[in-house]
Amino acid sequence: MVSRRQFIKFGVAGGLLLAAAGVARAQKGYRAATGSDGLEVLTEGDGEVLAAVAPAILAGTGAAGASLAAIVGSIDRAVAGLPPHLQAEVRQLLALLASWPGRRLLAGVSAAWPQASPAEVAAFLERWRFSRWALFQQAYHALHELVLAAWYARPDNWPAIGYPGPPALG
């Protein structure tokens, strides 16, 4: 049967992440109810992380400039539509990555996010993707899904993959 143990395992791991993220939030003077920079639920720091991660995930799509900048806003809107428990997880993950210990010690990225090279970010993503810790794998998948969903939701990005968009109804 399943397993209270499974609940507890993730509970403990999740708890550590939460504790770390809580510290990060406190350091950044996080305000729970309002975002910044026209963002609804994400903070400026969250946006910096995503702005650095997105080009690595989208390398090869031709993503650049304005379409890349729009990604952060799209992700913010998507996160705002998630149930509260998922919003909290995403914000905790991004806050953790935005924090110095999160970036340096967990992600292994030495430069501040705006200065991080795509190669360095890609290496971090690859480490988390194949980490032996489920928590890092889960975090990788969260970033993967947020960025790719936001990108392929945009009609501008459909012609490159040969998707004509929905048919017109007569």
Added chain:
Amino acid sequence: MIHDPIRAGLASGWKVTDASKLERDLALEADVAIIGTGAGGGVTAEILAAAGLDVVLIEEGPLKSSSDFRMVEAEAYPQLYQESAARKTLDKAITILQGRAVGGSTTVNWTSSFRTSEVTLGYWRERFGLGEFTASALAPWFERMERRLAIAPWTVPANENNELLRRGGAKLGIATAAIRRNVSGCANLGYCGMGCPTNAKQSMLVTTIPAALERGARLVCLARAERLRLSRGRAEGLECRALDARGVHPTGRRVTVRARHYVVAAGGIGSPALLLRSGAPDPYRVLGFRTFLHPTVISAAVMPGPVRGYAGAPQTVYSDHFLERGPIDGPVGFKLEAAPLHPVLFGMTLQGFGARHAGLMKSFRDSQVLLALLRDGFHPDSPGGNVGLRDDGSPVLAYPLTPYLWDGVRRALLAMAEIQFAAGAREVVPVHERAAPYGSWPAAKAGIAALPLEPLLTRVVSAHVMGGCGMADAPQRGVVDADGRHFHIENLSVHDGSVFPTSLGVNPQLSIYALVARNATALAGALARKPVTQGA
């Protein structure tokens, strides 16, 4: 302009409350409160309303209809799916697609319609004491719902995405067959998963629910059933929270319903969760356990020419070859079907990132996708998952992927790759973080044999949540009896896929419709015979 029967009904005076707009609390009384408006709640509402009972329907999601269904993923997933289609198991290894809107998953499903198989019913009779569940006893209920929902063979040629399953199977001697669909005047667009824009799909949204509303039933949407007040073996009331227009945060307004009888139809995760939040008696620790998913693995293929998997009816060909090869309680079997391709879901699902992911996406138009749905729940090593509650009361499913299931996953990835190469694939890409595109069947065979099959490396998804409030002949083995009546709460029934004691081995909608038609008819008789007593 396509006629929108929901907007027309609202204009004609249907009693529908959008709870997000409530400015004060709402208290309702009714003969029957139905929680959930999907396959179970919809059928129940129509039958009880036709019997003259006063019905209130409670729905967590919004009321959206054909005018809103613009075939755009970025709109459909947040509006119409649980957790914006990002619902996952506790360990995040399985993504679960479930509807959350009026009509429930029937508003967004792909219309595949199968009767419960005799081999599944036989297992239920033998292991769960459900002696009444024979194919012949259920046949009239299947026939009734097939007529009601226009379930019939689909005679339009399959799209290329489905046709490739048939063609590849034929080359290998793997039998395939056509899937029946619940459609009427289908335009073969391919966007069933985003809500049918032409009202061809005979979902609950356009059939049973309008019929109930025409008879005076009341519907409250964007209201989340929080708990049933239970006392001395009876339900005394239902407490709901109104949600904001996006269905994310409670507004602070409350909706309460007092009824003679309560029908829980919130689906395979929602129903056990509501009973857990309500502190329902569970002396044998069965509530929320034995939750099944048809864990599903995915194989993408790049074909030599256009497939256009986004266009045309999404699921029209299937194969039960790998279900029928062994006994139901032997090594896990799987059903093969095709899956429609749309950019967001495909992009999120494909493994990897950067240039390799982008390379796979460049073949989007020429890609074909097969699914293998594992038939879980028929073996001691496939006990299913269990539903628990987070601190905020929201439900979460823990579902262990056992070695028994991984054995089936490997066989399924192999079978799908072989079929895709037989159908002419240039490359096959099992959806797994360690799988490279394979250029030939021998390469795929060797590659798949060596893949580490683990959670979060292997992509596993589910669109079929079953069980958690299983039915049985005795409370030691189930939450409800063969008629869906709760063993410990006399005026409470469960009418949805959560009552299945195992998975089904088929897409579940028709099994839910038929079983619920049977149980709702019995319930209507029982409630009609009793004199109406004043409030609980």
